[in-house]
Amino acid sequence: MPDAAGGLSRLEQALAALQRVAGAPLRVWRSDGRRLKWVAGPPAPDWVPAVNGGAGRRVQTPEGPAWLEPIAGAPGVWLEIREPGAARSGPHALAQVVAAILGAEKETVQVAAELSERYEEIDLIYTISEILGHTIRLDEAAQRIVSEVANVVGARRASLLVYDPVLKILRIAAARGMDPAHVEPIEVDEECSVAAQAFRDMKILSYDPSTPGAKNPGCPDDRNYRGRAFLCVPVLYAAPGGPPRAIGVINLTDRVGEDAFTAGDRKLVAAIANQIGAAIENSRLAAQEQGRQRVQRELELAHDLQLKLLPAPTVLTGLADVAVRCRPAESVGGDFYNLLRLHGDRVGVMIGDVSSHGFGAALIMALAMAASGIHAEVAEAPADVLARLEASLADELRDTEMYFTLFYGVLDPKAGRLTYASAGHGYAFHVAGDTGAATRLETTRTPLGFGSARGEDRALPWRAGRDILCLFTDGLVEAEGERGERFGDSRVVGHVIALRERPMEEILTAIYADVAAYTGGAAASDDRTVVLLKA
Structure with missing residues (x-):
């Protein structure tokens, strides 16, 4: 049974609807191991049905005869149908409907939990990136990074060792739960050192003493790792x-x-290790090049993070024909998009553009990507999703003095409807598949970050399998030709209209080919992002 209050509220609503269809009062009971407890439906009198076995049966209640039916897939959960009549197929069918509702709610809670966990990991990456972006000295950044990583994975003791290529030793750079002054340098060829072995082999080493047959990769007689779980992750760096x-x-x-480190912990720490690897290398170059190389690597890391967060069109396989492309400029920007599979075979489509460029804009984009998926699962109305997203990023937007435009639309092909909200994003068009008429989807509120009113949803008819949603950012519109003229949004939409019967990927290829020819292949000064969708 889902624990979320919203899940129980939806169960109550579903029961009320089922009661009207069945013409009989319904209650849901759940066993606590000793007796049944009322969960949903009309409040129960001072009576609790007894459970004998796992099969459905007729019971006598203070309110009259009833049928008690187990809910498949939900152990210990029962459905009470009062005055069910002689047929037993009715109670069984109702129980199947309730089982489907509970299963859907359970899946929703699990998805929300997974998204929340991912948001925590993204926030850790954001924090570490911010530390590296504002700190030049390695020792200052290392201590904060070690503390942040230890907090997230729940480690009481943590350390970061940095390689000294001259002395061929691993020297302590930061520590938590121990005095760095008492940690001796480790020779990289030392046989009994787990850290040296992980460094030499460039492989993660871990140990869980509670696992039968687990082998400690260190030397048990000389190392104090014995008897406790540990995780040792090499910090890697790859020059271009x-x-x-x-x-x-x-x-x-x-x-x-006293838990063992999980596979998720290993994956997260490995990502962090790779991230800070560049910072360690850059710190060695800072004295010679005044931090120039280090800043460049930070931008590359932000660029990589941005591309990894963007979903592939395959997430909507079976629901829509989708083509997307995000071409970052030379400097890291803040363009992003999201594609979401929503319940009821609906499709969520989002595109945004952070006001600034560079490292800070990419970090705001990463947070917006993580938060948008969570809010889209919880809120039904696009305007509510935008409002929740603005509230969750309010502190970051205020501190960085940034804002971003955002369009979020929900396509319901079965209902033949597109519902959307637009926070100042003016490059969204609906192209009719039969006539080719293009309609600009007007904005419904100001960009996120200004703290303005919520705004309202807007809806328009949608012809499933025919109409096209065309979204792009201003980097495409403002691309300049050899004489300084802008590419313009009419050229983008013109390709969609002319090629609307073709697959979306063909239309997308034609748009980018035209932009490249128009600009003479010159480097872009802003990100160029396009999302085309037919569902």
Whole structure:
């Protein structure tokens, strides 16, 4: 049974509807291991049905005869149907409907939990990126990074060791739960050191003493890892065009609760290790090049994070023909999009453009991507999704003095309707499949970050399998030709109209080919993003 209050509210609503169809009062009961407890439906009198076995049966209640039917797929959950009549197929069918409702609510809660966990990981990456972006000295950044990573994975003791290529040792750069002054440097060829082994092999080493047959990769007689779970992750760095190489190690041990480190912990720490690997390397170059190389790598990291967060069109396979492309400019920008599979075979489509460029804009984009998926699962109305997203990013937008435009539309092909809200994003068009008429989808509120009113949803008819939703950002519109003329939105929409019977990918290719020819292949000064969708 879902624990969320919203889930119970929807169950109550569903029961009320089923009661009207069945013409009989319905209640849901759940066992606590000893007796049944009322969960939903009309308030129960001072009576609790007894459970004998797992099959449905007729019971006598203070309110009259009733049928008690187990809910398939929900152990310990029963449906009470009062005055069910002689037929038993009716109660069974109602129980199947309730089982489907409970299953859907359980899946919703699980998805929300997974999205929340991912948001926490994205927030950790954001925090570490912010630390690296505002700190030049490695020792200052390392201590904060170690503390942040230890907090997220629940490690009481943590350390970051950095490789000294001259002395061929791993030297302590930061520590938590221990005094760095008491940590001796480790020679990288030391046989009994787990950290040295992870550094040499460039592989993650972990140990869980509670696992039968688990082998401690260190030397048990000489190392204090014995008896406690630990995680040792190499910090890797790959120069452009070169193979990755180890430049340090992150050690984590004494996890809160004595638990072993999970596969998710290993994956997250490995991502962090790769991220800070560039920072360690850049710190060695800072004295010679005044931090120029380090800043460039930070922009590359933000660029990589941006591209990894953007979903592939395949997430909507079976629901829509989708083509998307995001071409970042030379400097990292803040363009983003999201594609969402919503319940009832509906499709959520989002495109946004952060006001600024560079590292800060990419980080705002990453947070917006993580939060938008969560809010789209919870809120039904597009205007509510925009309002919730603005509230969750209010502090970051205020501190960075940024804002961003955003369009979010929900397509319901079965109902033949497109519902949308637009926070100042003027490049959204509906193209009719039969006539080719293009309609600009007007904005419904100001951009996010200004703290303006919520705005309202707007809806328009949608011809399933015919109409096209065309979304893009201003980087495409403002692309300049050799004489300084802008490319303009009419050229983008013109390709969609002319090729509307073709697959979306063909239309997208034609648009970008035209832009390249128009600009003479010149480097873009702003991100160029296009989303085309037919559902």
